[in-house]
Structures are given as C-alpha cells and as structure tokens.
Amino acid sequence: MRNWKTGAEDIQNVAVLIFPRFSNHCLANVIEPLRAANEALGRAAYTWELVSLDGEMVESSSGMPVLPKCKLSDHLGGEFLFVASSYDVQKFANSQTARALRSAENKFSVVAGLDTGAWLMAHAGLLEGAEATIHWDELTAFSESFANVDVVAERFVHQGNRITCGGAMTAFDLILDLIGRQHGEVIKLEVADLFVPQDTRSRSHYLRHQHASSEVNKCLKLMSENVESPLTIAELAEMADTNQKTLNRLFVTELGAPPKSVYRRIRLSTARRLAKQSNYTITEITLRSGYINAAAMTRAFVEEFGQTPSALRKDAKLTTYP
Numbered sequence: 054m055r056n057w058k059t060g061a062e063d064i065q066n067v068a069v070l071i072f073p074r075f076s077n078h079c080l081a082n083v084i085e086p087l088r089a090a091n092e093a094l095g096r097a098a099y100t101w102e103l104v105s106l107d108g109e110m111v112e113s114s115s116g117m118p119v120l121p122k123c124k125l126s127d128h129l130g131g132e133f134l135f136v137a138s139s140y141d142v143q144k145f146a147n148s149q150t151a152r153a154l155r156s157a158e159n160k161f162s163v164v165a166g167l168d169t170g171a172w173l174m175a176h177a178g179l180l181e182g183a184e185a186t187i188h189w190d191e192l193t194a195f196s197e198s199f200a201n202v203d204v205v206a207e208r209f210v211h212q213g214n215r216i217t218c219g220g221a222m223t224a225f226d227l228i229l230d231l232i233g234r235q236h237g238e239v240i241k242l243e244v245a246d247l248f249v250p251q252d253t254r255s256r257s258h259y260l261r262h263q264h265a266s267s268e269v270n271k272c273l274k275l276m277s278e279n280v281e282s283p284l285t286i287a288e289l290a291e292m293a294d295t296n297q298k299t300l301n302r303l304f305v306t307e308l309g310a311p312p313k314s315v316y317r318r319i320r321l322s323t324a325r326r327l328a329k330q331s332n333y334t335i336t337e338i339t340l341r342s343g344y345i346n347a348a349a350m351t352r353a354f355v356e357e358f359g360q361t362p363s364a365l366r367k368d369a370k371l372t373t374y375p
Contacts, residue, residue, distance in 0.1 A: 054305060054306055054309055055233070055237075055238050055306075055307065055308055055309040056233075056237045056238065056309045057237050057238050057239050057308055057309035057310035057314065057315075058236075058237040058239050058240075058309075058310075059235065059236055059237045061098075061235050061236055063098075064097060064098060064099070064100060065098060065099045065100075065131070065132045065133065065235065066099075066100050066101075066130075066131025066132055066133075067083075067087065067099060067100065067101040067102075067131060067132065067133045067134075067135065068101070068102050068103075068104050068125070068128050068130075068131060068133070068134050068135070068161070069083060069084070069101060069102070069103050069104070069134075069135045069137050070104050070105065070106075070125055070134060070135065070136050070137060070157075071103055071104070071105055071111045071113075071119060071121065071137045071138075072105070072106075072111065072137065072138040072139075072142075072145050072173075073111055073112055073141070073145075074112070074113065074114040074138075074139055074140040074141055075111065075113050075114065075137045075138060075139050075168075076113065076114055076137070076139040076167075076168055076220075076221055077113045077114070077115055077117055078221035079137060079139065079167050079168050079220065079221040079224045080103075080113075080137055081221075082221050082222065082224040082225035082228065083101075083135055083137075083167065083224055083225075083228055084101055085248070086225065086228040086229060086232060086244050086248070087099040087101060087228065087232075088374070088375070089243075089244045089247050089248075090232050090236065090240055090244050091374035091375060092374055093240050093243045093244060093322075094236065094240060095358065095365075095374075096374065097374050097375050098235075098236065099375070100131075100375050101375070102121075102122040102123070102128065103119060103121045103122055104121050104122060104123055104124065104125045104128050105121040105124065105125065106124065106125055106149065106150065106153055107124060108121055108123050108124035108127070109121075114139055114140055125153050125157055126153065126156065126157075128157075128160070129160070130157075130159075130160025130161050131160075131161060131162075132161065132162045132163060133161060133162070133163050133164075133165060133231075134157055134158075134160075134161040134163070134164045134165070135165045135166075135167050135170070136154070136164065136165065136166045136167060136170035136173055136174060137167045137168065137170060138167075138168060138169045138170050138172070138173055139168045139169055139188075140169075142169035142170075142172045142173065142191075143172070145173060146172060146173055146176040150173055150176070150177065151173075151176055151177035151178070152177075154173065154174065154177040154179060155177050155178065155179070158179060162214060163214045163215070163216060164179060164214065164215055164216075165215070165216035165217065165218070165227070166185070166187070166216070166217040166218070167218060167224050168187075168188050168218075168219065168220055168221070168224070169187060169188050169191055170187075170217070171185050171186065171187040171195065171202075171217040172187060172191065172195060172198075174215070174217070175195070175198075175199040175202050176199075179215060180199070180201075180202045180212075180215060180217070181201050181202075182201060182202075182203075183202060183203065183212040183213070183215055184202075184203040184204075184205055184210050184212050185202050185203065185204060185205070185210055185212065185215070185217040186204065186205050186206065186207045186208075186209065186210045186217050186218060186219055187204070187217060187219060188219045188220050189206065189219055189220070192204060192206055208223040208226050208227075209223055209226060209227040209230070225248070229241050229244060229245055232244055237309065238308045238309055238310075239310070239315075239318055242273075242308075243322055246277070246322075266303050266307060267293075268293040268294070268295045268299070268300060268303055269300075269303050269304060269307050269308070271292070271293045272289045272290075272292075272293050272300065272304075272312060273315070275289055275292060275293075276289070276312075276315065276316045276319050277319060279343075280319065280320050280323050280341070280342060280343050281340065281341055281342075281343055282343065283316065283320065283343040286300070286301075286312050286313055286316075289312060289316075300312055317353065317357075318357065320342045320343045320344075321342065321353060321354055321357045321358070323341065323342045323343075324338050324339075324341075324342035324344075324350060324354055324362060325354070325358060325362070325365065327341060327342070328362040328363075328365050328366045328369070329365060329366060329369040335347050335350075335351070335362055335363065338350070338362060350362075
C-alpha cells in the first residue's frame with residue numbers, strides 16, 4: 054500500500070551539475086516539479102542550485118547561457134546530486150570529471166544521472182556492478198562500453214544511493230517518484246496535476262509505474278471534473294463499473310487513502326489554489342470547491358492545511374518558495 058501522506062519535514066538540498074549542451078527540457082523537468090512540491094507543501098521542502106565543474110557559464114543544447122552558482126568542488130553537498138549531461142557526453146568522460154564525481158559522492162547522499170549522465174557516472178566508477186539505464190539513443194553504446202554495468206531499458210532505475218534515468222520525460226517521472234516517496238501520493242498527485250493532462254492514460258502512468266486500475270484512474274478524472282458539484286462515492290463507483298467496497302479497496306491499495314479522502318483533498322486543493330491565485334470571495338471559493346457553506350469549507354480547510362483560506366491568502370502575498 055502506498056502512503057497518501059507522510060510526516061517528512063526534512064529539507065532536501067539538491068545540486069544539478071550541468072555540462073555544455075545539457076538539455077533545458079531535462080533541467081526544467083527536475084526543477085519545476087520541486088518548485089511545485091514546495092508550493093503544494095507550503096514550505097521550502099526542496100532547495101536547489103546549479104553547479105558546473107569550473108563554475109563558469111554553461112550553454113545548453115538550445116544555446117541558452119546559464120551561470121551556475123559555483124564550482125561543484127565548492128558546493129557544501131546535500132541529499133541529491135543530479136548529473137545533467139546530454140549531447141557530446143563522451144567529450145566529458147575524462148579524468149577531471151571522474152575525479153570530481155568521485156569526490157562529490159562523499160558530499161551527497163544520492164548521485165543521479167540524467168539523460169546521458171549515467172555515462173559519466175559509469176566512467177567515474179560509480180556504477181560498478183549496478184543496474185542502470187541511460188537515454189534510449191545511447192543504450193547500445195553504453196552497454197558495449199561498460200561491461201561491468203547491468204544496462205536495462207527502463208525509464209529510471211534506483212540502485213542504492215545511485216539513480217539513473219533516460220531523457221527529459223523520464224526525468225519528470227523520476228522527480229515525481231522521489232516526491233511521492235518523500236511526501237506521499239497526495240503531493241505527487243497535486244504536482245502531476247499541474248503538468249499532466251487529466252486523461253486516464255496519463256494519470257495512470259504518473260500514479261504508478263506498474264499497471265494502474267482503470268477504476269481508480271476513471272474516478273480521479275471524474276473527481277477532477279466534478280469539484281463544484283461533487284458526486285457521491287456510490288455514483289463514482291457506478292460510473293467506474295464497480296461497487297463501493299471494491300473501489301475503496303483499490304484506492305487504499307493504490308493511493309493509500311479511501312476515495313472520500315482523496316476527493317476531499319482534490320476539492321480543498323481547488324479552494325487553496327483559488328485562495329492564493331484569485332480575487333474570489335470566500336463565499337465564491339466555497340461554492341467553487343463544492344461546499345454548501347463557508348463555515349464547513351473553512352473547517353475542512355483548516356484541518357487539511359492548518360490555516361484558514363483568508364490567512365493563506367495573506368501569507369501567499371508575502372511568501373515565495375524556492
């Protein structure tokens with residue numbers, strides 16, 4: 054059974070090591086979900102900095118210049134080091150990079166290769182005897198070049214304190230997975246909602262990486278589409294061609310919470326978004342989130358988020374999260 058919520062309060066410090074011709078898309082798919090998770094959690098649960106080997110400006114594959122915070126060797130370390138290389142990776146598989154990565158592994162709890170980053174990790178000896186993956190265009194060459202690495206064609210691979218993944222969209226998959234592990238499915242689902250269309254196929258993929266039940270996915274879609282006028286759980290079960298008992302079991306198994314709790318969070322998340330991003334009155338927010346009166350909505354809101362919609366709105370004007 055998955056965790057719907059966790060009590061994790063630790064701040065996760067992330068560094069992204071960028072190499073010339075790195076992928077903007079890949080980088081964004083790491084940083085933007087972390088930013089969205091901070092917003093959903095209402096605190097700076099993740100911080101991140103870009104670094105390079107020499108601390109100098111790095112140009113992406115699309116020609117965008119990026120000025121890193123510092124040299125990798127000067128970074129204090131943290132929970133995750135993401136190695137972000139893309140094109141021309143073999144140019145950077147040299148002794149300087151290998152030394153830098155071997156030194157950095159002592160400062161970071163986890164080293165993760167993005168796109169072709171696994172190649173640099175393998176060259177530095179960080180994937181000896183490990184299962185790993187890489188961008189699909191490089192799978193064959195990677196396998197032939199590093200016989201001591203068990204190369205697999207997966208979207209991403211966790212192997213102890215090493216992680217590898219393929220292209221830009223698999224980086225997004227990976228970050229969602231890490232967010233879910235750290236903060237539960239509720240935050241993972243909210244982050245996915247910001248970036249993923251609410252169709253059954255997409256929702257199925259981002260909820261879990263094995264087969265997800267069509268009943269749960271259909272109900273999530275129905276919940277998202279029926280916030281102002283909520284359906285009953287019985288109606289949801291009927292529309293998903295199942296019964297309430299089975300639907301409850303599927304939700305608890307796949308998301309760690311019954312459908313009633315999941316639906317409640319979806320509605321209250323709508324209320325939170327409107328409180329932060331709109332000028333609607335509390336009465337209007339109440340109606341748009343499917344509640345009959347403002348008092349009931351406010352009580353539920355405080356239970357879920359620890360403050361009233363009005364207080365959240367006030368704080369949102371004063372606070373930004375990394």
